[in-house]
Amino acid sequence: MAEPVLSIRNLHKSFGALKATEDVSIDLNPGEIHALIGPNGAGKSTLIHQIAGTLKADSGQIVFLGDRLNDLSVAERARRGLGRSFQVSSLATEFSALRNVMLAVQSVQGSSFRFFNPVMGDASLTEPARAALARVGLETRADVPAAELSHGERRQLEIAIALALGSKAFLLDEPMAGMGPEGSKALTGFLSELRKEAPILLIEHDMDAVFALADRISVLVYGRVIATGTVDEIRTNPEVRRAYLGDE
Amino acid sequence: MSRETIINIGLALVLLAIPFVATQMGSPFYVTLATRMAILALAAVGLNLALGLGGLVSFGHAAFFGVGGYAAGILASHAFSMQPLDLGFVAFAGTNSMLVIWLVAIAAAGLLALFIGAVSLRTSGVYFIMITLAFAQMTYYFAISWPAYGGEDGLSIFVRNTFPGINTMVPMSFFLLCYGVLMAVLVLFALVARSRFGSALQAARQNEVRVASVGIAPFRIRLAAFVISGMTTALAGALYADLNRFVSPSMMSWHMSGEFIVLIILGGVARLFGPVAGAMMFVMVEYLLGGMTDRWQFFLGLALLAVVLFARGGLIGFLAGKVRHG
Ligand SMILES: Nc1ncnc2c1ncn2[C@@H]1O[C@H](COP(=O)(O)OP(=O)(O)OP(=O)(O)O)[C@@H](O)[C@H]1O
């Protein structure tokens, strides 16, 4: 089997007495969508924060493309190819959608210390940014300030930014939230194709989307992974049904 | 042309016109007033890079202003006494050349800003404000307790320093020189604001996590901005020393740092001509009310309150509306 792109081993994180991540081990293999599900407060977002570096793990290993990430900054992890969308969107709100993506493009080009050439006339920034926006269907909203986008559009924009980064793995925290059924469906189709470019660790409460997309599912409850398996294995797992899915 | 551009051009022309009109009307004192406006505006343009574009509320920019001032004063005093400036391992001759003085001022302030920034930028919010203030107070007390260059009494510059092709002792010539420097720096500021660096800096103000998440380290961007900002304010300090032909520790006092912040808030935070508008209003009010009442700062406080409550974008924001980024 191919090496996992992202490998998390025995990760621990506590907030005071609260164990938000307890001995979590998860792999993300090439080409897969690995869904992370679990009740509110299970520690799903906290896990993504630790992978992306916005929170520091107490112990354990985070290995990405063969390198240990634990001591790297958020920016260094992003430069290595971790693209991310946030549960509560995190954007430069005064900037247009386009300029938000252009920021990722300039980062990829390693060129934030250029002081005199205007960014707006620079096709090497605007063209890739527009292309990324077009892929998520936001091309007509390019000039709208991020603050004026709908919740769903902001999530799409974050995915466009991750695309423009040339991400080698995507960490998506509830990307369907705030999207209507139409939008969810379109995004489901899009993510299904996207996994061929880079694997996706997907947190999602929309079970239809999860069951449609996931190659594997891990179930997180009170900071612990109680089960990992295929869609069918998870659906029929009695412990999962009790803890999360509820008896349908 | 945007409304803001028209307003900016208008302000630039008014500032340029003041000394000419004043000379025509036989009140040459206004030339000095306009020069003061230009220099304070320049200092605040420097701060505006950190505070406006970067959201870094430095309450310590007087330190850089003072370093610029002392660069002028110290080099001029050595030129006057013909004693070399001996740093122990290396000695320099003094100089009366503004160009050399500016370079020294900018380099010295750059180093100081690199140090202050590297420490203070690890904090944010109120802590950043307090720590930059603390560093500036340290330079202030250092200047007071350093007897070689006048200590508390300050240091006089007997003849205004020189600039090639200009008689700087003629008030109008010196004004035009300061005005020219201000305009050149404004052009640079406008370019930087639109550049990749400016984008990253402004994005870091809006959302630090976002910038880091695309792989740009906010700290490095902010540190560079802080250094450039300090260097610009130091250039203004060198001119200010030449305007007054005098430097003293008061250039480094916290009142001065506060004044720069006030100028920016009055004129419009992050706006290209915000500091210019602010400095013009400030110097005018100070002159008009300062003559009538000692309590003019009370009225300044009222004006600030009005701006903060009713015109968040300062004068430029009030006249030109909100910023729209491309
Ligand atoms: N910075 C923090 N400090 C203290 N406690 C925190 C912090 N962040 C998260 N928590 C707590 O850790 C637990 C896990 O939170 P987390 O946001 O990871 O849950 P989640 O699985 O993403 O939930 P949801 O489905 O609601 O998004 C919660 O009990 C939360 O209150």
Ligand SMILES: [Mg+2]
């Ligand atoms: Mg969450």
